[in-house]
Amino acid sequence: MSATLSDLIAFHRNDALAIGAPDRPWLTYAGLRDLVEHTVHALHAAGIGHGDRVAIVLPNGPEMAAAFVAIAEGAVTAPMNPAHRLDEFEFYLADLGAKAVVLADGYDGPALTAATRLGLAVLRLGHDAADPAGSFTLRAETVAPGEPDRATARPRDIALILHTSGTTSRPKIVPLRHGNIAASAHHIAQSLALTPHDRCLNVMPLFHIHGLVGALSASLAAGASVWCAPGFDALRFFGWLEAARPTWYTAVPAMHQAILSRARHNAEILERVPLRFLRSSSASLPAQMMRALADTFRAPVIEAYGMTEAAHQMTANPLPPGAQRPGSVGVAAGPAVRIASETGNWLVEGPGEVVISGPNVMPGYEGNEAANDAAFFEAEGLRWFRTGDQGQLDGDGYLTLTGRLKEIINRGGEKISPLEVDGVLMDHPAVAQVVTFALPHPKLGEEVAAAVVLREGMAADEAAIRAFCAERLADFKVPRRVVLLDEIPKGATGKLQRIGLAEKLGLADPV
Structure with a gap:
């Protein structure tokens, strides 16, 4: 059934708790519905209406969560990473055609400078710490010209616009309809069996699809509550766990x-706050880490597979009594999931490119006909989207990913899956974290390299780690370089990034 974001919150009990945060009273569903109504009026007063694009540049927390839901009813939301620099804000604001930007009261950083240069309306969001979490007022510092379209959201309207990461090329614009987000929210709520008794501790950025849909929208679809931390901090996580008393949380590996590295210091909190399950998404979770999390929290770990173009979730490991299979991203959990030829527009049995079709899949990249021609094809009466991931379905419908097609290492014609090498390295007793990546090579094109973080109090050198791999991998898959680091560089959403890592670590000249 097609729905809008406001439909997700329309029918829950008035006094049910919706949004919480540290040291704040709870915002109820009735309060959230009132906030949506007041926000739409404030947008209209600022000259902003249906179809207008509003960038939201706010710190992580309950106001960001509520602003996304509320603004989407009267306009198109474009949440942005507040850590962007001036040139990034100028590019993204111009590229998406923003008409206004929402900034916190008192903010005078680069987003304001970029908005002023581009002539955008500036809307100021204020809140009182004594008010319920997520409550805010919106006032126009500068007003957009013209009379706004006062129509409210419909399922086929665009609710959310995000840019792809743009690791190796110009980032693409992903428009998601209300119906896409509502469908994905319901898919996630169903796969996790969420009820109004559940509570999510959200530590994911709310400018990213994982936080916006996997944590926030899925909770609201179920009439559950979501407790919004001000970002991720492993040192504060267990204190938040005790304060929020959630039934689950979701995060990247x-x-x-x-969190695992701090768990042994917080065993008493883990005893006092049992979780129904943990969820992991947005990157492959090593099988070893999945088992360690399940043992530490004494709860099932639900690894899910998602991406922005699918409004987040595509597959998920099922809850008990279904099997959580370490190393697999589970079974279809929303859209239809198949395997396609990597070179032709047809579906295949066996390994190939993962493709999806369903109500949560975006209509297409904005203003990029070439990308859409490459990404979509028709087969068996459905429109399929190419995920760019390589994988295989087993006889039970569980999907195993072997890597991003653009991340597969091509060593003189020999293809190596970085995930396979990661899995072997994670079996080394001294290895806590690893990312296998391509190292440019003058004759072979690419060579295998790995960045490794060692476990606290343990030691291993490059030679020992390479010898460990040599006993378990074919020679051409063994990393020729192993770089020992205190921390592996991460992207804005906390994901480890393979592409460009050689350059970031100073191991290759930038292309």
Whole structure:
């Protein structure tokens, strides 16, 4: 059934808790619905209406969560990373055609400078710490010209615009309809069996699809509550766990690893706050980490597979009594999931490119006909989207990913899956975290390299780690370089990034 973001919150009990935060009273569903109504009026007063694009540049927390839901009812939201620099803000604001930007009261950073240069309306968001979490007022510092379209959201309207990461080329614009987000939110809520008794501790950035849909929208679709931390901090995580008393949390693997490293110091909190499950998404979770999390929290770990173009979730490991299979991203959990030829527009059995079709899939990249021609094809009466991931379905429908097609290492014609090498390295007793990546090579084109973080109090050198791999991998897959680091560089959302890592570590000249 097609729906809008406001439909997700329309029918829950008035006094049910919706949004919480540290040291703040709870915002109820009735309060959230009132906030949506007041926000739409404030947008209209600022000259902003249906179809207008509003960039939201706010710190992580309850106001960012509520602003996304509320602004989407009257306009198109474009949440942005507040850590962007001036040139990034200028590019993204211009590229998406923003008409206004929402900034916190008192903010005078680069987003304001960029908005002023581009002539955008500036809307100021204020809140009182004594008010319920997420409550805010919106006032126009500068007003957009013209009379706004006062229509409210419909399922086929665009609710959210995000840019792809743009690791190796110009980032693409992903428009997601209300219906896409609502469908994905319901898919996630169903796969996790969420009820109004559940509570999510959100540590994911709310400018990223994982936080916006995987944590926030899925919780709201189920009439559950979401407690918004001000970002991710492994040192504060267990204190938040005790304060929020959630039934689950969702994070990327790098965050889970940081949480595991602090877990033994917080055993009493883990006893007092049992979780129903943990969720991991946005990057492959090493099988070893999945088992460690399950043992530490004594709860099932639900690894899910998602991407922005699918409004987040595509597959998920099922809850018990279904099997959570370490190393697999689970079974279809929303859209149809198949395997396609990597070179032709047809579906295949066996390994190939993962493709999806369903109500959560974006209509297409904006203003990029070439990308859409490459990404979509028709087969068996459905429109399929190419994910760019290589994988294989087993007889039970569980999907195993072997890597991003653009991340597969081509060593003189021999293809190496970085995930396979990661899995072997994670079996080394001294290895806590690893990212295998391509190292440019003058004759072979690419060579295998790995960045490794060692476990606290343990030692290993490059030769020992390479010898460990040589006993378990074919020679051409063994990393020729192993770089030992205190921390592996991460992207803005906490994900470890393979592409460009050689340059970041000073191992290759930038292309």
